[in-house]
Amino acid sequence: xxxxxxxxxxxxxxxxxxxxxxxxxxxxxxxxxxxxxxxxxxxxxxxxxxxxxxxxxxxxxxxxxxxxxxxxxxxxxxxxxxxxxxxxxxxxxxxxxxxxxxxxxxxxxxxxxxxxxxxxxxxxxxxxxxxxxxxxxxxxxxxxxxxxxxxxxxxxxxxxxxxxxxxxxxxxxxxxxxxxxxxxxxxxxxxxxxxxxxxxxxxxxxxxxxxxxxxxxxxxxxxxxxxxxxxxxxxxxxxxxxxxxxxxxxxxxxxxxxxxxxxxxxxxxxxxxxxxxxxxxxxxxxxxxxxxxxxxxxxxxxxxxxxxxxxxxxxxxxxxxxxxxxxxxxxxxxxxxxxxxxxxxxxxxxxxxxxxxxxxxxxxxxxxxxxxxxxxxxxxxxxxxxxxxxxxxxxxxxxxxxxxxxxxxxxxxxxxxxxxxxxxxxxxxxxxxxxxxxxxxxxxxxxxxxxxxxxxxxxxxxxxxxxxxxxxxxxxxxxxxxxxxxxxxxxxxxxxxxxxxxxxx
Amino acid sequence: xxxxxxxxxxxxxxxxxxxxxxxxxxxxxxxxxxxxxxxxxxxxxxxxxxxxxxxxxxxxxxxxxxxxxxxxxxxxxxxxxxxxxxxxxxxxxxxxxxxxxxxxxxxxxxxxxxxxxxxxxxxxxxxxxxxxxxxxxxxxxxxxxxxxxxxxxxxxxxxxxxxxxxxxxxxxxxxxxxxxxxxxxxxxxxxxxxxxxxxxxxxxxxxxxxxxxxxxxxxxxxxxxxxxxxxxxxxxxxxxxxxxxxxxxxxxxxxxxxxxxxxxxxxxxxxxxxxxxxxxxxxxxxxxxxxxxxxxxxxxxxxxxxxxxxxxxxxxxxxxxxxxxxxxxxxxxxxxxxxxxxxxxxxxxxxxxxxxxxxxxxx
Numbered sequence: 001x002x003x004x005x006x007x008x009x010x011x012x013x014x015x016x017x018x019x020x021x022x023x024x025x026x027x028x029x030x031x032x033x034x035x036x037x038x039x040x041x042x043x044x045x046x047x048x049x050x051x052x053x054x055x056x057x058x059x060x061x062x063x064x065x066x067x068x069x070x071x072x073x074x075x076x077x078x079x080x081x082x083x084x085x086x087x088x089x090x091x092x093x094x095x096x097x098x099x100x101x102x103x104x105x106x107x108x109x110x111x112x113x114x115x116x117x118x119x120x121x122x123x124x125x126x127x128x129x130x131x132x133x134x135x136x137x138x139x140x141x142x143x144x145x146x147x148x149x150x151x152x153x154x155x156x157x158x159x160x161x162x163x164x165x166x167x168x169x170x171x172x173x174x175x176x177x178x179x180x181x182x183x184x185x186x187x188x189x190x191x192x193x194x195x196x197x198x199x200x201x202x203x204x205x206x207x208x209x210x211x212x213x214x215x216x217x218x219x220x221x222x223x224x225x226x227x228x229x230x231x232x233x234x235x236x237x238x239x240x241x242x243x244x245x246x247x248x249x250x251x252x253x254x255x256x257x258x259x260x261x262x263x264x265x266x267x268x269x270x271x272x273x274x275x276x277x278x279x280x281x282x283x284x285x286x287x288x289x290x291x292x293x294x295x296x297x298x299x300x301x302x303x304x305x306x307x308x309x310x311x312x313x314x315x316x317x318x319x320x321x322x323x324x325x326x327x328x329x330x331x332x333x334x335x336x337x338x339x340x341x342x343x344x345x346x347x348x349x350x351x352x353x354x355x356x357x358x359x360x361x362x363x364x365x366x367x368x369x370x371x372x373x374x375x376x377x378x379x380x381x382x383x384x385x386x387x388x389x390x391x392x393x394x395x396x397x398x399x400x401x402x403x404x405x406x407x408x409x410x411x412x413x414x415x416x417x418x419x420x421x422x423x424x425x426x427x428x429x430x431x432x433x434x435x436x437x438x439x440x441x442x443x444x445x446x447x448x449x450x451x452x453x454x455x456x457x458x459x460x461x462x463x464x465x466x467x468x469x470x471x472x473x474x475x476x477x478x479x480x481x482x483x484x485x486x487x488x489x490x491x492x493x494x495x496x497x498x499x500x501x502x503x504x505x
Numbered sequence: 506x507x508x509x510x511x512x513x514x515x516x517x518x519x520x521x522x523x524x525x526x527x528x529x530x531x532x533x534x535x536x537x538x539x540x541x542x543x544x545x546x547x548x549x550x551x552x553x554x555x556x557x558x559x560x561x562x563x564x565x566x567x568x569x570x571x572x573x574x575x576x577x578x579x580x581x582x583x584x585x586x587x588x589x590x591x592x593x594x595x596x597x598x599x600x601x602x603x604x605x606x607x608x609x610x611x612x613x614x615x616x617x618x619x620x621x622x623x624x625x626x627x628x629x630x631x632x633x634x635x636x637x638x639x640x641x642x643x644x645x646x647x648x649x650x651x652x653x654x655x656x657x658x659x660x661x662x663x664x665x666x667x668x669x670x671x672x673x674x675x676x677x678x679x680x681x682x683x684x685x686x687x688x689x690x691x692x693x694x695x696x697x698x699x700x701x702x703x704x705x706x707x708x709x710x711x712x713x714x715x716x717x718x719x720x721x722x723x724x725x726x727x728x729x730x731x732x733x734x735x736x737x738x739x740x741x742x743x744x745x746x747x748x749x750x751x752x753x754x755x756x757x758x759x760x761x762x763x764x765x766x767x768x769x770x771x772x773x774x775x776x777x778x779x780x781x782x783x784x785x786x787x788x789x790x791x792x793x794x795x796x797x798x799x800x801x802x803x804x805x806x807x808x809x810x811x812x813x814x815x816x817x818x819x820x821x822x823x824x825x826x827x828x829x830x831x832x833x834x835x836x837x838x839x840x841x842x843x844x845x846x847x848x849x850x851x852x853x854x855x856x857x858x859x860x861x862x863x864x865x866x867x868x
Contacts, residue, residue: 066658069658069660073654073655077652077653077654078652085660089658089659089660089661090660090661091661094660094661094664248722256716256718256719263570264658265656265657266716266717266718268656268658269656269708269713269714269715269716270716272654272656272708272713273713275654276712276713278712278713489701489704489705491692491697491700491701491703491704491705492689492692494704495685495688495689495692495704495707496685497709497711498640498643498644498681498707498709498710498711499640499643499644499647499681499682499684499685499688500647500678500681500682500685501644501647501648
C-alpha cells in the first residue's frame, strides 16, 4: 500500500502536507530522523501514521504540560482511545494502572521529568517501542531559544531504551542547534528533513517609531484596520494587560489578554474563545500559541521584539496556517531591545551567585556532582542566593555533569565561563534580530539565510523592502459600530438551553 | 503609556479590602506572610491555628492565586495612603483611617456571606471543575455533538465525569433535566448578580464560558468582586447540597470523594493524633517521632482547633483554663506574653495557646 492509502485510511486525508511524506518515508525505512517542519503543518501526523503502519507504540516526549495535554486530546478527539499521558496530573492510582497496562497503549506521552521515574523507565524497557519521539527537540540544545535542562536527560534515556528508532521534531532550528540535537541524543546518524522556514503566505513588515505614544497609536490603527483574527505579542505581562485594556476602551471589544500569570482555567477559557471565534484579538506574551490549533489567524503583530529570530519565526508562524494571505508586522521603538537584554540577565545566574554556590558546596563538603545537585534541591538554596527556578536548574545541570568535585576552583571557572558564553550567545542572537529590523534588504531572504536556506519563490506580498500593500489585509467592511461585547442575557433561559435544549420554546 | 485616568480610591478592589480586613483581624500580631499563607490556604499548623485564633478561618485558601509581590505592593500602598502603618516589630496594623475605609467599603460591597474557606476548602474547586465539565458535556451530548474540547484539562476530573455519566441509569436528556431541576432552586436563592456570574462562567456547546474579567466588564463590576461572588455561589451550593442530600440527588454525587479530609489537619498532626489516642504522652510522641516537643505541642493546638471534642484535660487543669480565658476575654487580647504576665499562677505558652484555640472566636 502506498503511504497516501494509509493516510486516507486512518485520517481521511488524501494529501500530505509539506515534509510529512518525506519524514514518514524515512521512519518507515528505519532511519532516525530529525524533521524541521513549520508550526501548524501537522507535525504530529509524522508519528501518528507510522504507529498504525508499524502497529507498535510510540513514546512521545513533550516539554510542556499544556502542549502534551492538547496533543493527547487531539488524538482522542479523533477517536483513538489508546492514549496515555504521564505527567504530574496523574494520581497515584492512575499512574499505577497505566504502568500495569503500558502494553495496551499506542501513544504514550511523557514529560521529561517523568522519565526520571525508574518504574516508568522499567515499564518502557519491556515494550517493543516502534518510535521514540522528541517534540520541540530544540529544547535539548543550550543554544536553542527554549533550552530545558530536563531535556538533556533524553540521550541517556534513549540509550537505556536500547536506541529505539527516533524522530526529533522541531519547528525552527539553525544548523548549529540541529547538530546539537543529534549530538545530545547520542550521536547516531540522523536523516534530516528540512522543509523551508519560509512561509510564502505571510507578508513581513517592520515599522520604526521614535516615541511610545506613536507606536501605541499605530497599534490601535492596525488592529482597527486589519482583518482578524489576530495576535499581538508583548514581552511583558503588564504591557499585554494594559494594552488589552486600552484597546478595549478604544472600541476593540472582542479582545482579551493572555499570559502565564493567569489562573489555568482563565487561560483555557481565553484560548477556547479565540479558537471558537468568540474573540478576534489576543494580547499575549510568548506563553500563548504553543499547541493552539487555529487555522485562520490573519495577522501577528509584535508590539515588542522577541529575543531572537527563532522565536520570531515561531510566533509569526501562527498566522495563516490555512494557507491564506496573512501579515506579520513588527513595531520597533528605539531601545526596545533593552527589555530583552534584561531578560537575558535574569535568566542566567550572575557570576557572584555562581561563586556563592560554589563556596556553599565547599562548606558542605559535597563530594560528587550528584550530591551537590541534591544539596541544592534540599536546602531551599534558590531563596538564599536569590536564584530563580531556571537559574537554579541550570546550575544543577552543570553540577550533574561533573564526576567529582575535587577542584572547586576549576569548577567555578567552568561554570562562570558557561554562563558568560551563554549570555554572549544570546546577546549575539538579539543583535542579529535587531539588525534584521534595521535591514535594507529583503526580509524574507534574511530569515531563510539565517537558517541556511534559500527562498524558492518570492510571493507578491513579500516584505516592506520588496514592497507590500498592507491595504490588502484590511477588513473589507469594517463594522461601523463595534458590537456590544455580548448581548444582555437571561441566566435562566441560558441554563435551560444548555441542559434541556428546546424547552424554552 | 497605556494608563487610564482613574480617580485614586483608597481601596481599589475587593481583594485589597479583604487583605486590609485580614490585617485588621491579625492586629499586628503576625507578619504579612501569615496573611499570604492564609489566602493561599497553606496547610501548616501555624496557618491553621492563626486562622482560628484571629477569627478569619472563612478566608482560608480562598484566593490561592495571590502572589507575594502583589501582596507586598498592596500593603505598601496602604501605608502610603495612611490606611495601615508599620509597627516596630515590622508587622502592620490598620490605622483609624483604614478602619473607616473598611467600614465604608464593606457597606458598599457586602462581604459574600456564604464564603467559608475553612469548612469547604478544596471541595469548592473540585465541585466546580466537575460541575462545569458535566454541564459542558451534557450540553454537547444532548445535541449529539461529539468531539469537543473539555473545559477542564485535569484528566482525573475528565475520567470522573465519564464514569459519572456512564454510571447513571437516566438517559442523557433526563440527566440534563434532573440537573436543571436541582440547580434552579439553588440559583433562585442567590442574588441576581451572582446567578448571572455563575451561568456566564459555564461553557456549553454554543459558547465558551467567560473569564472573571469579561464578566466584570459585562456586568459593570470589579473583577476580584466577581471572583468572590462566584466563590460565594459555589460555597452556598455546597453547604446546601451537603445539608439536604436527598433534595440534590445528582448534585450531591459531585461532592463524593472530593479530596478533602473531614477534619482538615496536616498529615503530621494526624500521626501525632493516632499516638495520643493510644495513650502515648506528648514527650514520648516527640521521642518516637524524632520531633521536638514544641512541634507535638503545635499539633495538639491544631487538634484543639479542628476538633471541638478533643480532650485538652491532660495538658490543662480546669481552673487554669478558666483563668486564662477570662484574662483573654476581659482584656481583649491574644498576646501570649501579656496573658502570662497577668496570671496569678504559672502557665506555659503552650497552655495559653491551647486555651486561645478553644475560646479563640469568643475573644
